[in-house]
Amino acid sequence: MVGLIGLLAGLGLLMWLALRDVNIIFAAVLCALVVIVTNGLPFAESLTGAFTLGELGAFTFAGRFFVLFAAGAVFGRIMGESHAATAIAMALVRRLGAHRALWITVLSCALLTYGGVVVFVVIFAMYPLGLRLLKEADIPKRLFCGALALGAGTFTLTALPGTPSIHNVIPTLTLGTDLFAAPLLGLFGGALMLALGMTYLERERVRAAASGEGFEPGPRDVIPDIEAIAKDVPHWALALVPLVLVIATILAPRLAQAAGLGDGSTLIAFAASQPVLWPAIALVLASIAALALFPAVRKAPLQTMGLGTQDAIMPLMATSAVIGFGGVVSQTSGFALFVDAVVNSPLEPHLSMFAAASAVSGITGSSSGGLQIFMATMAEPYLALGIAPEELHRLVAMASGGFDSLPHCGAVIAMLQITQLTHRQAYKEVGVVTVIVPVVATLFTILLAMAT
Structure with missing residues (x-):
């Protein structure tokens, strides 16, 4: 009983500290200590094993995915400092008009994240231009925050097949699938997320205009001159080339194998x-x-790439620390009871899988952390229940991207800090597009998978 109370206390404390902007790495270590002590786990072994170097250890995860995080951050830094990201957004402005600021934000973020640019870099790259568009269209910043979250943190990370996001890579290590697993399910779920999310944001935009609510800059916002920006950006078609190259390189081996061209090829x-x-x-x-x-x-390529590598460190360590906390949690009897309860529940396997993945991601406040914990502790039982590996890959990835974005999510907190908004001002919009919309889309995708 004491162990279960300690487990719940550790989980609750992690959420409470995250909501108060306490460093998530420190919070994860502190909460892991709470769980270790209250559950009577071996102190030294739990810290040096389960938390750091175990299967779900922080350093195990960091070592496994460092190269991918660093490569994505370097690419994002180059796309940002070259103004290629701005070029894509400005092309959409010319095509759709500044009054379509929310659509432009979502589509630009989606293109960049699907092309491999990390979420935090996308937000930094889009924010200055977004301020200009918001001012011209007189749209509240809270809706811009929702558009950033929808474009950069939902369907391109978990649903669309082929994306090089960490969420799409993690299942491949356990299931032996590739990044294009269950493509039809992914396309269906991704399209539904986009449609539902944009329907909500556009409805809120109309309501805001009708009530007289408009754009109000933050105290540190610097609104750029679009004409001045335009002088320094490359042509939009040229800006798209690196993004297309990422997806084409990932897709090339699959196409070569399908065409019978890769037989015997070492590459x-x-x-x-x-x-x-x-x-x-x-x-x-x-x-x-x-x-x-x-x-x-x-002019300074090595410095730019070095700064990009540095950009990867904090997101990687924050995610790793949360996973290390999950590694400690997974050693407790309370977690074992949870796994047994969901796997053996009377729910259909697809639905109990959704509940399990959602719960773990919600507890950790991290979709990648929850996904890693699920794959290490629950993937095998669900495969045994008859879910195909490709389906499990896509559906669990999508399920991990719902309740992870509760208010204690580190990515949500970081985005609100960048946009100079509070939970009270903007979390409703962010919560709808990153929690409710992905959950609804995932459930409908699961129904489609069960029907086919």
């Missing part, structure tokens, strides 16, 4: 056997192409 065999390294190589190749294409980043 094709290598790509198929490296679900983490191959997307990282795709991002590196795209980074090299971007350096060659964009003069703005050719």
Whole structure:
């Protein structure tokens, strides 16, 4: 009983500390200590094993995915400093008009994240131009925050097949699938997330206009001159080349195998056997192409790439610390009871899988952390219940991207800090598009999978 209370106390404390902007790495260590002590776990073994170097250890995760995080951050830094990200957004402005600021934000973020640019870099890249668009269209910043969250943190990370996101890579290590697992389910779920999310945001935009609510800049906001920005950006078609190269490189081995061209090829065999390294190589190749294409980043390429690598450290360590906390939680009897309860529940396996993945992601406040914990502790039982590996890959990835975005989510807190908004001001919009919309879309996708 004491152990269960301690487990719940540790989980509750993690959420409470995250909501109060306490460093998530410190919070994860502190809460892990609470769980260790109250559950009577071996102190030294739990800290040096379960938390750091175990199967779900923080350093195990960091070591496994460092190259992918670093490659994505370097690519994102290059796309940002070369103004290629801005070029794509401005092309959409010319095509759709500044009054479509929410659509432009969502589509720009989606293109960048699907192309491999990490979420935090996308937010930083889009924010200055977004302020200009919001002012011209007189749209409240809270809706812009929702648009950022929808475009950068939902369907391109968990649903769309082929994306090099960490959420799409983690299942491949356990299930032996590739990044294009269950493509029809992914496309269906992704389209539903986009449609539901944009319907909500546009409805709120109309309501805001009718009530007289408009744009109000934050105290540190600097609104750029679009004409001045336009002088420094490459052509939009050129800006798209590195993004297309990422997806094409990832897709090439699959197409070659389908066409029978990869038989006996060492390169094709290598790509198929490296679900983490191959997307990282795709991002590196795209980074090299971007350096060659964009003069703005050719002046100091090594410094730019070094700064990009530095950008990867904090997101990687924050995610790793949360996973380390989950590694400790997974050693408790309370977690074992939870796993047994969901796997053996009377619910249909697809639905109990959704409940399990959602619960773990919600507890940790991290979709990648929850996904890693699920794959390490619950994937095998659900495969045994008859869910195909490709289906499990896609559906669990989507399920992990719902309740992870509760108010204690580190990514949500970081985004609100960047946009100078509070939970009270903007979390409703963020919560709808990153929690309610993905949950609804995932449930409908599960129904489609069960019907086919």
